[in-house]
Amino acid sequence: MATPDRPGFALPLLLLAGFRTLIDDLHAELARQGHPELRPLHGFVLQAVGTAGTTASDLGHRLGVSKQAAGKTVDRLVALGYLERTDDPRDARRKLVRTTPRGLDGLRRSAVIFDDLRDRWCATLGADRVAALEDDLRRVTAADVFRLDVPGWFGT
Protein backbone atom coordinates (compact mmCIF):
# COMPACT_ATOMS: atom_id res chain seq x y z
CA MET A 1 0.00 0.00 0.00
CA ALA A 2 1.35 3.39 -0.96
CA THR A 3 2.07 5.89 1.81
CA PRO A 4 -0.47 8.74 1.76
CA ASP A 5 0.77 12.28 1.28
CA ARG A 6 -0.53 13.47 4.63
CA PRO A 7 0.80 12.18 7.95
CA GLY A 8 -1.17 11.93 11.16
CA PHE A 9 0.62 14.95 12.52
CA ALA A 10 -0.73 18.46 12.87
CA LEU A 11 1.21 21.70 12.78
CA PRO A 12 2.10 22.48 16.37
CA LEU A 13 0.53 25.76 17.42
CA LEU A 14 0.48 27.68 20.63
CA LEU A 15 -2.06 30.42 20.24
CA LEU A 16 -3.95 32.16 23.01
CA ALA A 17 -6.72 34.73 22.83
CA GLY A 18 -5.06 37.88 21.60
CA PHE A 19 -1.99 36.12 20.33
CA ARG A 20 -2.94 36.81 16.76
CA THR A 21 -2.75 40.54 17.29
CA LEU A 22 0.75 40.05 18.64
CA ILE A 23 1.68 38.23 15.47
CA ASP A 24 0.12 40.97 13.37
CA ASP A 25 2.26 43.50 15.20
CA LEU A 26 5.32 41.37 14.60
CA HIS A 27 4.78 41.37 10.87
CA ALA A 28 4.07 45.07 10.78
CA GLU A 29 7.46 45.71 12.38
CA LEU A 30 9.05 43.08 10.13
CA ALA A 31 7.71 44.94 7.10
CA ARG A 32 9.29 48.13 8.44
CA GLN A 33 12.63 46.34 8.70
CA GLY A 34 12.75 45.30 5.07
CA HIS A 35 10.59 42.16 4.94
CA PRO A 36 7.16 43.36 3.81
CA GLU A 37 6.54 40.19 1.81
CA LEU A 38 6.93 37.83 4.74
CA ARG A 39 3.55 36.44 5.71
CA PRO A 40 2.56 34.59 8.88
CA LEU A 41 2.79 31.11 7.39
CA HIS A 42 6.25 31.78 6.01
CA GLY A 43 7.71 31.87 9.48
CA PHE A 44 6.66 28.31 10.11
CA VAL A 45 8.05 27.26 6.77
CA LEU A 46 11.44 28.95 7.18
CA GLN A 47 11.68 27.52 10.66
CA ALA A 48 10.80 24.05 9.41
CA VAL A 49 13.39 24.26 6.66
CA GLY A 50 16.02 25.33 9.15
CA THR A 51 19.69 25.69 8.32
CA ALA A 52 20.10 22.03 7.45
CA GLY A 53 17.71 22.15 4.51
CA THR A 54 15.04 19.65 3.62
CA THR A 55 12.82 18.49 0.76
CA ALA A 56 9.29 19.42 -0.23
CA SER A 57 7.87 16.09 0.85
CA ASP A 58 9.57 16.21 4.23
CA LEU A 59 8.45 19.79 4.65
CA GLY A 60 4.88 18.69 4.04
CA HIS A 61 5.24 16.06 6.73
CA ARG A 62 6.68 18.54 9.20
CA LEU A 63 3.92 21.06 8.59
CA GLY A 64 1.13 18.51 8.36
CA VAL A 65 0.12 19.40 4.80
CA SER A 66 0.36 17.63 1.46
CA LYS A 67 3.61 17.63 -0.49
CA GLN A 68 1.88 19.65 -3.20
CA ALA A 69 0.90 22.40 -0.79
CA ALA A 70 4.43 22.44 0.64
CA GLY A 71 5.82 22.63 -2.89
CA LYS A 72 3.69 25.62 -3.78
CA THR A 73 4.67 27.45 -0.62
CA VAL A 74 8.32 26.76 -1.38
CA ASP A 75 7.73 28.15 -4.87
CA ARG A 76 6.54 31.43 -3.40
CA LEU A 77 9.39 31.69 -0.93
CA VAL A 78 11.90 30.91 -3.67
CA ALA A 79 10.37 33.68 -5.79
CA LEU A 80 10.70 36.06 -2.84
CA GLY A 81 14.32 35.10 -2.28
CA TYR A 82 13.89 33.43 1.09
CA LEU A 83 14.52 29.85 -0.03
CA GLU A 84 16.50 28.20 -2.78
CA ARG A 85 16.31 24.80 -4.46
CA THR A 86 19.31 22.67 -5.35
CA ASP A 87 19.64 19.17 -6.78
CA ASP A 88 20.55 16.32 -4.50
CA PRO A 89 23.68 14.67 -5.98
CA ARG A 90 22.84 11.40 -4.26
CA ASP A 91 19.21 11.12 -5.38
CA ALA A 92 18.14 12.56 -8.71
CA ARG A 93 14.50 12.64 -7.63
CA ARG A 94 15.06 14.94 -4.68
CA LYS A 95 15.46 18.69 -4.71
CA LEU A 96 16.96 20.13 -1.56
CA VAL A 97 15.34 23.24 -0.14
CA ARG A 98 17.59 25.59 1.80
CA THR A 99 17.26 28.96 3.51
CA THR A 100 19.01 31.84 1.76
CA PRO A 101 20.92 34.61 3.60
CA ARG A 102 17.83 36.78 3.18
CA GLY A 103 15.76 34.05 4.76
CA LEU A 104 18.11 33.88 7.72
CA ASP A 105 17.95 37.65 8.08
CA GLY A 106 14.18 37.45 8.26
CA LEU A 107 14.35 34.73 10.89
CA ARG A 108 16.80 36.62 13.05
CA ARG A 109 14.90 39.91 12.89
CA SER A 110 11.71 38.05 13.74
CA ALA A 111 13.39 36.59 16.79
CA VAL A 112 14.32 40.01 18.15
CA ILE A 113 10.93 41.54 17.41
CA PHE A 114 9.10 38.58 18.86
CA ASP A 115 11.02 38.65 22.12
CA ASP A 116 10.26 42.34 22.56
CA LEU A 117 6.57 42.05 21.75
CA ARG A 118 6.12 38.92 23.83
CA ASP A 119 7.41 40.69 26.90
CA ARG A 120 5.05 43.58 26.37
CA TRP A 121 2.17 41.26 25.65
CA CYS A 122 2.76 39.21 28.79
CA ALA A 123 2.90 42.40 30.82
CA THR A 124 -0.59 43.36 29.67
CA LEU A 125 -2.02 39.90 30.11
CA GLY A 126 -2.42 40.05 33.86
CA ALA A 127 -0.96 37.59 36.33
CA ASP A 128 -4.34 36.22 37.38
CA ARG A 129 -5.28 35.43 33.79
CA VAL A 130 -2.07 33.52 33.30
CA ALA A 131 -2.60 31.63 36.52
CA ALA A 132 -6.07 30.65 35.31
CA LEU A 133 -4.69 28.99 32.20
CA GLU A 134 -4.71 25.49 33.59
CA ASP A 135 -8.38 25.69 34.49
CA ASP A 136 -9.20 27.27 31.15
CA LEU A 137 -7.59 24.39 29.38
CA ARG A 138 -9.76 21.83 31.13
CA ARG A 139 -12.99 23.77 31.01
CA VAL A 140 -12.92 25.68 27.75
CA THR A 141 -16.34 25.94 26.18
CA ALA A 142 -18.00 28.37 23.84
CA ALA A 143 -18.98 30.50 26.81
CA ASP A 144 -15.30 31.04 27.56
CA VAL A 145 -14.63 32.20 24.06
CA PHE A 146 -17.61 34.11 22.75
CA ARG A 147 -19.74 34.42 25.89
CA LEU A 148 -22.89 34.08 23.85
CA ASP A 149 -26.03 32.17 24.46
CA VAL A 150 -25.56 28.87 22.72
CA PRO A 151 -23.95 26.44 25.14
CA GLY A 152 -20.94 24.31 24.62
CA TRP A 153 -19.67 24.70 21.13
CA PHE A 154 -16.03 25.40 20.56
CA GLY A 155 -15.82 26.66 17.05
CA THR A 156 -12.52 25.40 15.67
Place this chain on the structure above:
Amino acid sequence: MATPDRPGFALPLLLLAGFRTLIDDLHAELARQGHPELRPLHGFVLQAVGTAGTTASDLGHRLGVSKQAAGKTVDRLVALGYLERTDDPRDARRKLVRTTPRGLDGLRRSAVIFDDLRDRWCATLGADRVAALEDDLRRVTAADVFRLDVPGWFGT
Protein backbone atom coordinates in the same frame (compact mmCIF):
# COMPACT_ATOMS: atom_id res chain seq x y z
CA MET B 1 -13.80 59.73 8.77
CA ALA B 2 -15.51 56.56 7.73
CA THR B 3 -15.22 53.56 10.00
CA PRO B 4 -12.95 50.92 8.46
CA ASP B 5 -14.33 47.47 7.79
CA ARG B 6 -11.88 45.76 10.10
CA PRO B 7 -11.80 46.40 13.83
CA GLY B 8 -8.78 46.13 16.07
CA PHE B 9 -10.05 42.85 17.37
CA ALA B 10 -8.84 39.40 16.46
CA LEU B 11 -10.76 36.14 16.50
CA PRO B 12 -10.27 34.71 19.97
CA LEU B 13 -8.53 31.39 19.77
CA LEU B 14 -7.32 28.97 22.34
CA LEU B 15 -5.22 26.44 20.54
CA LEU B 16 -2.48 24.28 21.98
CA ALA B 17 -0.11 21.85 20.32
CA GLY B 18 -2.27 18.92 19.29
CA PHE B 19 -5.51 20.80 19.64
CA ARG B 20 -6.05 20.80 15.91
CA THR B 21 -6.17 17.02 15.81
CA LEU B 22 -8.86 17.18 18.49
CA ILE B 23 -10.86 19.51 16.28
CA ASP B 24 -10.37 17.22 13.31
CA ASP B 25 -11.74 14.34 15.37
CA LEU B 26 -14.71 16.47 16.37
CA HIS B 27 -15.62 17.14 12.77
CA ALA B 28 -15.18 13.53 11.80
CA GLU B 29 -17.73 12.56 14.44
CA LEU B 30 -19.95 15.48 13.45
CA ALA B 31 -19.94 14.20 9.88
CA ARG B 32 -21.04 10.79 11.16
CA GLN B 33 -23.94 12.44 13.00
CA GLY B 34 -25.39 14.12 9.92
CA HIS B 35 -23.30 17.24 9.51
CA PRO B 36 -20.62 16.35 6.95
CA GLU B 37 -20.65 19.85 5.44
CA LEU B 38 -19.78 21.64 8.67
CA ARG B 39 -16.22 22.92 8.49
CA PRO B 40 -14.03 24.23 11.30
CA LEU B 41 -14.66 27.91 10.60
CA HIS B 42 -18.42 27.40 10.57
CA GLY B 43 -18.42 26.66 14.26
CA PHE B 44 -17.07 30.09 15.05
CA VAL B 45 -19.59 31.68 12.75
CA LEU B 46 -22.63 29.83 14.12
CA GLN B 47 -21.45 30.61 17.63
CA ALA B 48 -20.98 34.28 16.78
CA VAL B 49 -24.44 34.49 15.24
CA GLY B 50 -25.94 32.90 18.34
CA THR B 51 -29.69 32.61 18.91
CA ALA B 52 -30.21 36.36 18.91
CA GLY B 53 -29.13 36.84 15.31
CA THR B 54 -26.86 39.51 13.93
CA THR B 55 -25.87 41.23 10.69
CA ALA B 56 -23.05 40.57 8.26
CA SER B 57 -21.14 43.69 9.28
CA ASP B 58 -21.43 42.94 12.98
CA LEU B 59 -20.41 39.36 12.30
CA GLY B 60 -17.29 40.63 10.56
CA HIS B 61 -16.48 42.75 13.60
CA ARG B 62 -16.96 39.82 15.97
CA LEU B 63 -14.80 37.51 13.90
CA GLY B 64 -12.16 40.12 13.05
CA VAL B 65 -12.63 39.90 9.29
CA SER B 66 -14.06 42.24 6.66
CA LYS B 67 -17.79 42.53 6.16
CA GLN B 68 -17.32 41.10 2.66
CA ALA B 69 -15.66 37.95 3.99
CA ALA B 70 -18.35 37.58 6.63
CA GLY B 71 -21.02 38.00 3.97
CA LYS B 72 -19.57 35.30 1.79
CA THR B 73 -19.32 32.88 4.70
CA VAL B 74 -22.95 33.60 5.56
CA ASP B 75 -23.83 32.87 1.92
CA ARG B 76 -22.30 29.42 2.21
CA LEU B 77 -24.00 28.64 5.51
CA VAL B 78 -27.33 29.81 4.14
CA ALA B 79 -26.87 27.52 1.14
CA LEU B 80 -26.14 24.65 3.53
CA GLY B 81 -29.21 25.39 5.61
CA TYR B 82 -27.46 26.44 8.79
CA LEU B 83 -28.29 30.15 8.63
CA GLU B 84 -31.12 32.23 7.18
CA ARG B 85 -31.42 35.86 6.19
CA THR B 86 -34.42 38.07 6.89
CA ASP B 87 -35.07 41.75 6.35
CA ASP B 88 -34.90 44.12 9.29
CA PRO B 89 -38.26 45.95 9.42
CA ARG B 90 -36.67 48.87 11.24
CA ASP B 91 -33.73 49.44 8.87
CA ALA B 92 -34.06 48.64 5.19
CA ARG B 93 -30.28 48.50 4.80
CA ARG B 94 -29.82 45.65 7.25
CA LYS B 95 -30.41 41.95 6.73
CA LEU B 96 -30.66 39.93 9.89
CA VAL B 97 -28.78 36.64 9.99
CA ARG B 98 -30.21 33.94 12.22
CA THR B 99 -29.42 30.33 13.05
CA THR B 100 -31.84 27.75 11.65
CA PRO B 101 -33.01 24.66 13.55
CA ARG B 102 -30.43 22.68 11.61
CA GLY B 103 -27.78 25.15 12.73
CA LEU B 104 -28.81 24.72 16.34
CA ASP B 105 -28.69 20.96 15.94
CA GLY B 106 -25.14 21.22 14.70
CA LEU B 107 -24.18 23.43 17.62
CA ARG B 108 -25.69 21.11 20.18
CA ARG B 109 -24.14 17.97 18.73
CA SER B 110 -20.80 19.73 18.60
CA ALA B 111 -21.09 20.61 22.27
CA VAL B 112 -21.60 16.99 23.28
CA ILE B 113 -18.80 15.70 21.05
CA PHE B 114 -16.44 18.40 22.16
CA ASP B 115 -16.97 17.72 25.85
CA ASP B 116 -16.26 14.04 25.33
CA LEU B 117 -13.15 14.56 23.23
CA ARG B 118 -11.82 17.31 25.47
CA ASP B 119 -11.92 15.01 28.47
CA ARG B 120 -10.06 12.31 26.58
CA TRP B 121 -7.57 14.82 25.23
CA CYS B 122 -6.83 16.29 28.65
CA ALA B 123 -6.32 12.80 30.02
CA THR B 124 -3.56 12.13 27.51
CA LEU B 125 -1.94 15.50 27.96
CA GLY B 126 -0.20 14.78 31.23
CA ALA B 127 -0.61 16.77 34.40
CA ASP B 128 2.95 18.08 34.40
CA ARG B 129 2.55 19.47 30.88
CA VAL B 130 -0.57 21.33 31.92
CA ALA B 131 1.15 22.71 35.00
CA ALA B 132 3.97 24.01 32.81
CA LEU B 133 1.60 26.12 30.72
CA GLU B 134 2.29 29.34 32.53
CA ASP B 135 6.02 29.07 31.96
CA ASP B 136 5.50 28.08 28.35
CA LEU B 137 3.42 31.16 27.80
CA ARG B 138 6.19 33.45 29.02
CA ARG B 139 9.08 31.64 27.38
CA VAL B 140 7.74 30.32 24.10
CA THR B 141 10.32 30.49 21.32
CA ALA B 142 10.92 28.61 18.15
CA ALA B 143 12.88 26.05 20.09
CA ASP B 144 9.74 25.15 22.02
CA VAL B 145 7.80 24.62 18.84
CA PHE B 146 10.03 23.11 16.21
CA ARG B 147 13.18 22.38 18.18
CA LEU B 148 15.29 23.15 15.17
CA ASP B 149 18.52 25.04 14.82
CA VAL B 150 17.51 28.59 14.00
CA PRO B 151 17.01 30.46 17.25
CA GLY B 152 14.09 32.53 18.33
CA TRP B 153 11.55 32.67 15.57
CA PHE B 154 7.97 31.92 16.35
CA GLY B 155 6.45 31.21 13.02
CA THR B 156 2.88 32.54 13.09
Place this chain on the structure above:
DNA sequence: ATACGATAGTCAATGTGGTTGACCAAACCG
Protein backbone atom coordinates in the same frame (compact mmCIF):
# COMPACT_ATOMS: atom_id res chain seq x y z
C1' DA C 1 -36.18 70.07 3.84
C1' DT C 2 -32.25 68.98 2.14
C1' DA C 3 -27.67 67.85 1.81
C1' DC C 4 -23.92 65.36 3.65
C1' DG C 5 -21.57 61.70 6.00
C1' DA C 6 -21.74 57.26 8.00
C1' DT C 7 -23.50 52.56 7.60
C1' DA C 8 -25.19 47.97 5.39
C1' DG C 9 -24.78 45.12 1.77
C1' DT C 10 -23.07 43.52 -2.63
C1' DC C 11 -20.08 42.66 -6.80
C1' DA C 12 -15.70 42.02 -8.91
C1' DA C 13 -10.95 41.03 -9.08
C1' DT C 14 -7.28 39.05 -6.80
C1' DG C 15 -4.16 36.45 -3.55
C1' DT C 16 -3.02 32.67 -0.43
C1' DG C 17 -3.15 28.25 1.19
C1' DG C 18 -5.19 24.03 0.98
C1' DT C 19 -7.15 19.64 -1.36
C1' DT C 20 -7.32 15.33 -4.96
C1' DG C 21 -6.02 13.02 -8.85
C1' DA C 22 -2.86 11.99 -12.37
C1' DC C 23 1.51 11.48 -14.05
C1' DC C 24 6.69 10.71 -14.72
C1' DA C 25 11.24 9.61 -13.39
C1' DA C 26 14.27 7.74 -10.18
C1' DA C 27 15.24 4.54 -6.51
C1' DC C 28 14.61 0.34 -4.07
C1' DC C 29 14.05 -4.54 -3.64
C1' DG C 30 12.23 -9.26 -4.33
Place this chain on the structure above:
DNA sequence: CGGTTTGGTCAACCACATTGACTATCGTAT
Protein backbone atom coordinates in the same frame (compact mmCIF):
# COMPACT_ATOMS: atom_id res chain seq x y z
C1' DC D 1 14.62 -7.91 -14.47
C1' DG D 2 10.12 -6.22 -12.90
C1' DG D 3 7.08 -4.42 -9.53
C1' DT D 4 6.47 -1.07 -5.90
C1' DT D 5 7.65 3.10 -3.38
C1' DT D 6 9.08 7.66 -3.33
C1' DG D 7 9.89 12.69 -4.84
C1' DG D 8 8.29 16.24 -7.61
C1' DT D 9 5.18 18.49 -10.59
C1' DC D 10 0.87 19.83 -13.19
C1' DA D 11 -4.01 20.72 -13.35
C1' DA D 12 -8.41 21.57 -11.48
C1' DC D 13 -10.73 23.01 -7.78
C1' DC D 14 -12.24 24.96 -3.16
C1' DA D 15 -12.30 27.90 1.17
C1' DC D 16 -11.24 32.09 3.04
C1' DA D 17 -9.39 36.34 2.93
C1' DT D 18 -8.25 41.02 0.92
C1' DT D 19 -9.20 45.86 -1.48
C1' DG D 20 -11.87 48.88 -4.26
C1' DA D 21 -16.04 50.44 -6.13
C1' DC D 22 -20.81 50.94 -6.04
C1' DT D 23 -25.83 51.42 -4.39
C1' DA D 24 -29.23 52.17 -1.01
C1' DT D 25 -30.54 53.72 3.37
C1' DC D 26 -30.29 56.16 7.66
C1' DG D 27 -29.18 60.02 10.83
C1' DT D 28 -28.19 64.50 11.58
C1' DA D 29 -26.86 69.35 11.25
C1' DT D 30 -27.58 73.26 8.85
